[in-house]
Amino acid sequence: NAGVTQTPKFQVLKTGQSMTLQCAQDMNHNSMYWYRQDPGMGLRLIYYSASEGTTDKGEVPNGYNVSRLNKREFSLRLESAAPSQTSVYFCASSGTGGSSPLHFGNGTRLTVT
Amino acid sequence: GESVGLHLPTLSVQEGDNSIINCAYSNSASDYFIWYKQESGKGPQFIIDIRSNMDKRQGQRVTVLLNKTVKHLSLQIAATQPGDSAVYFCAESRRGNMLTFGGGTRLMVKP
Numbered sequence: 001n002a003g004v005t006q007t008p009k010f011q012v013l014k015t016g017q018s019m020t021l022q023c024a025q026d027m028n029h030n031s032m033y034w035y036r037q038d039p040g041m042g043l044r045l046i047y048y049s050a051s052e053g054t055t056d057k058g059e060v061p062n063g064y065n066v067s068r069l070n071k072r073e074f075s076l077r078l079e080s081a082a083p084s085q086t087s088v089y090f091c092a093s094s095g096t097g098g099s100s101p102l103h104f105g106n107g108t109r110l111t112v113t
Numbered sequence: 114g115e116s117v118g119l120h121l122p123t124l125s126v127q128e129g130d131n132s133i134i135n136c137a138y139s140n141s142a143s144d145y146f147i148w149y150k151q152e153s154g155k156g157p158q159f160i161i162d163i164r165s166n167m168d169k170r171q172g173q174r175v176t177v178l179l180n181k182t183v184k185h186l187s188l189q190i191a192a193t194q195p196g197d198s199a200v201y202f203c204a205e206s207r208r209g210n211m212l213t214f215g216g217g218t219r220l221m222v223k224p
Contacts, residue, residue, distance in 0.1 A: 004156070042202065043157070043214040058211075090156050101147060102212065104156030 002026055004105035006091050012111045013081040021076040021108050023091030031094045032074035033058075033102065034066060036087040043090065049074055081112045125221045132190040134218050136203035139184060143205040147212065148177060148188045151200045160188070160201075190220075198222045 007022045025032065034046040035058075045058030049068040063085060065077045074093075078085060088109050092102040126132045138146075144165040149157035161172045163179050163186075170177050176189040186203050200219050204212040 042216045043204075043212075045211065048211075092156075101159040101162055102157075103159065104149075106154070106156045 004091055004093055004103055006089075006105035006108050008108060009106070010109050012113065013078075014113055015082060017081050018077070018079050019081065019110075020078075021089055021091075021110075022073070023075065023105060024073045025091075025093040025103070026072065027093060027095075027103065028071070029093035029095050029103070030071070032068065033092040033094075034064070034074070034076045035090045035092065035104075036060065037090060037107070038087050046076065046089075078110075081110075083112045086110060086112045122216075123219045123221065125223060126193050127223050128193060128195060130193055132188075132193045132197070132220055132222075134188045134190075134201050134203075134220065136186040136188075136215055137184060138186065138203075138205050140205065140207060141181070141184065142207050145206040146177070146179060146186050147204045147206075148175075148186075149202045149204065149214075150197075151202065151217070153199075157202060193220075193222050195222050195224060 004025045030051045033048040035043045037043050044060050046060055046064050047058055047066040049055045052071045055066050055068055067075045088107045090104050090107045092104045094100050094102045147162040148160040150160050151157045161175050161177050163170045163177045168179050174191045178187045190197055200217045202214050202217045204214045206212050
């Protein structure tokens, strides 16, 4: 099992460009998440999807959109990238039935110039 | 405000010693707590979790202690090894899986 797979691993964008970060999980989890990690800020939730067909805003959703394409895949889109979106982005998934651990991918390091 | 934080940003220990990483949380409604380990260039890796109806839980070389009276969480690593060097995050949850993460503490293991 690969767990949670994120692509790409690295990306450099110019201000105003758009891109989509891809995430897929093979653990048959219902819930999926997008976090960003910045120095001194810890992990902050951008969007999450409790189940296929639903998405909800997290702590820092502005400037992002998400799509839960199917049970396996959850993508994060930046329509018009800004330097403030320079960060490391982590996708995660978890099962259902109350509190359960999140399983993370290895991240996408995004730089916006 | 509600927050999860760590007392020590960096902890340096000798190989073979025990390590204790501390975490304070401010929301008494938190009912689920997790410790994650993050190595350089990788995503956070689940170590151990504990629910609020427990005060101690043990895993392989790790123990998590929860003191709800003072809203304190700790991770104990026995016989610390060089491979334990990483950043450790605590996280708490108040409603299902909406985790709030602390800022992390770096554990450095000296050979």
